[in-house]
Amino acid sequence: MSTVAAHLTALVQQAAERAGFEGVTVDGCVPTKDASLGDYQSNTAFRLAKSKGMKPRDAAEALRANFPEDPAVTGVEVAGPGFLNLSVDDAWLAAAVRTVASPGVGAGKTVVIDYSSPNIAKRMHIGHLRSTIIGNALDRMHRWLGYRVIADNHVGDWGTPFGKLIVAWQEWRDEAAYAEDPVGELQRLYQLADEKMEADPSLLERARAETVKLQQRDPETLALWQRFVDASMAEFDVVYGRLGIRFDEVLGESAYQDRLDPLVAELLERGIAVESQGAIVVPLEEKGLTDHPLLIQKADGAKLYGTTDLATIEHRLATWAPTRVLYVVDTRQQLHFRCVFAAARKMGSSGDFVHVWFGMLKFPGGAVASSRKGVTANLLDVLDTAAERAYAVITEKSPELPEEERRAVAEVVGTATIKYFDLSQNPQSDITFDWDRALAHDGGSAVYLQYAYARLHSILRAGGAAEAPPDVLPAHTEGPEKALLRLVARLPEVVQSAAETCKPNLLAEYLETVARAVGPFYEHCPVLKDGVAPEVRAARLSLVSVVANTLEVGLGLLGIGVVPRL
RNA sequence: GCCCUCGUAGCUCAGUGGAUAGAGCAACUGAUUCCUAAUCAGUAGGUCGCAGGUUCGAUUCCUGUCGAGGGUACCA
CATH class of the missing domain: 1.10.730.10 (Isoleucyl-tRNA Synthetase; Domain 1)
Incomplete structure (x- = not known):
């Protein structure tokens, strides 16, 4: 079934063609603001009139005169300067709403929705609410419309934070506290590491070394990493269960790490990426981005989240061939995603990437909910x-x-x-x-x-x-x-x-x-x-x-x- | 500096190239022998930040301006 608006719009289209407006697509019908005017209205006469140099009212009149017979429509009236007001038959309407049915507009299309994406070793707090809730609503609506939806939770489960966390674990762990509340203890350790390492560069150096060991798949380090990931995911699952959310995929940053070195090498070889100040970047030519190359490798050889994002795009396009990819991530990432999408296009990836950005969640007084700034409320x-x-x-x-x-x-x-x-x-x-x-x-x-x-x-x-x-x-x-x-x-x-x-x-x-x-x-x-x-x-x-x-x-x-x- | 977003009723917020800009809270008036009063009916409250422009029509689009927030390569 199609929507009521779509049905009426098709009728207006027929009327326009009969009235001699060939090759035009009429504007969609919309519900009237006031039921006394009719049920739906078409404002297309204004545009049609302009294309033929006639008065809007005359164009609307021509539509009315040529309006096809249809069981849905009991009245067609021209009003004001050129509005076309349509009255819909109650019985027809009643038949149409008998079942609450999807218009099925998504049939045959795939959409990947990247949402929630919390970081391992941190408790989910009120600041994670927006991506999770908005993303899940988009997920459910698309599914209902007939889209094949791939809900992907791109968790932050890799990189320098783990080096810090592992050092903190070695130095200051409280086994009893971990047994009691693993994520609470990990969070405490991470915050402690952040403080201590700011004051002590040698600790920071150790953290860097641990990060390298992780990237080299040192078995002991990897086992510890897996332990932290499992503990965090278990708690995330409690939250998701409570919120009625389930993902089709949980492909975190770690899932793409093997692709990063080859990807950077490949981009260098193709001349898409270049060396700059010791780092490797993808220069961007698109409007407004010429001063914002995408950094894909640091001077010390480490990769960045932009690199992972490119690898993720490759994987998603190759695996699901989506018609659209939605990234439900906050407004602060706008520039980042513009750069990532531009870099992806430069790589030759064709895809409709949309950064569905949302505003910040604040507390009265203006404090932003963020684990970094310390103002949070556990979800x-x-x-x-x-x-x-x-x-x-x-x-x-x-x-x-x-x-x-x-x-x-x-x-x-x-x-x-x-x-x-x-x-x-x-x-x-x-x-x-x-x-x-x-x-x-x-x-x-x-x-x-x-x-x-x-x-x-x-x-x-x-x-x-x-x-x-x-x-x-x-x-x-x-x-x-x-x-x-x-x-x-x-x-x-x-x-x-x-x-x-x-x-x-x-x-x-x-x-x-x-x-x-x-x-x-x-x-x-x-x-x-x-x-x-x-x-x-x-x-x-x-x-x-x-x-x-x-x-x-x-x-x-x-x-x-x-x-x-x- | 440059880029992005926001500015609508006393407060918190919707909305839109179309006809008379809407809710909630707060204020005031009224409704309960009746299928759930966590409800309903009504009153009051607006130069849609300001100034131009495009248009048959602008709160909506464009430009400028004032105010607020965010971003601006080696964190994510």
Whole structure:
């Protein structure tokens, strides 16, 4: 099935061709802002008119006169300076939304999504939230649209940090602490190493030597490295399990190390890379990058993350032949990725690489969440706090629910509030993590959406979902029912748009609009109450079912769960 | 210096080349014998930083300017 907007756009296209506008592609139809104007509108007459030197209003009139007969469209009107307003048949719309179906626009296409990518030996903190949550939403939306998705967690598991860590382990390790909390101990050791090595160059020299041993695959060093990696991954998996995230691949930096020497040699040989001040760089000619060559080998011979990124691109293109590769990494890496992508193009790699950058997460007062600057909040602690808060609220609001269910609901609601706090904001804005705001449960929160879902479910529970035949959605209605019908029909086009623009907040905003339309429906359109005619009851019941399903699917695409009761 | 991003209601934030710029919080008014009031209805709040330009139409695109943040080869 295609989206409603796409269906109508195709009709406008036909009208344009019949009206004599050959060889033009019309602009897409969009929902009207105000239902009194119609359901969808086409603004294409302005552009068509210009191409023929006619008045926009006349062009719109020509489209109207040549508009093809179609069961979907009950009215075509010209309004204002040249708007073409379309009214969609309720029954047709009802049939279209009977199942919440994907438009399948991704069929046959592959997208690689690089997200989360934490560093080994460090605890995941609130600063890792954005890449992980935004990336996972993009992952889910693309999958739903029919894309083959390769979710790849490019963990930081190699390089100089390990030399430091190994020296710190040799010098200052606390075995008991490690047994108790491996990642906590590794993190302590790493921070200690950083401090000590700043003051003592001989320690730094040892760290460098250990890094070399690792790169040379010294068995003992490698075993220690593996131990640290395993411990870290085990903890990451706890976080991912809690967040409902799974990756198709976890190909960290270490996976590409064998390719680095040959790659640099090859680039030198082909004249793509050159020696510069003792280092090896790929000079870039693209606009704005002439002063920013990509450094691929340091003067001491070590490789850099740009080198690994190039090797990673080679591997991804060769292995999956993706139509698109998304890198969900913060805004500070913009220049880096521009350079990497330019270098890849210079190497001859053809691929659609997109750096899906996002703004910084800050705390009130302006401190950036970053392990380097020391201002963090452990992600698992944050999730625990959110779940505890949710538990307290549900215990207050719904004391009749069994303890076990309240615990389960609290976990779903808790993670939902944290995820939604992030996903409901424009990824590209800096966001300030404020506990009061993140844990709010009124309008603009995940709980608001989940509450709308729960209310609908209470109707289904009481009325029996089986009683709702899917083919009797309210037709030719006004008010809250019509508003909901119009809205639920938009889910596929909204998901498509959110995925293509890599902005999950578009979906969040849409779902909020749906939830906001549930309130009035709930207040004004009784379903199971006395005096409701059987056919109205059946129609409303089926609408409730479709709307609940829309919320469930939409929230699910953001990685947010729903519960039937809260 | 150069590059990137941001500036929208008192606060936190959405949104868009189109018709009257939207939510939440805070403020005020009202609704609960009724399918979940974690709700709903309403009032109030705006020169969309400033100045030009392009356009039938600009808050949206372009240029300049002021303010804020980030980046700018041997960390990732």
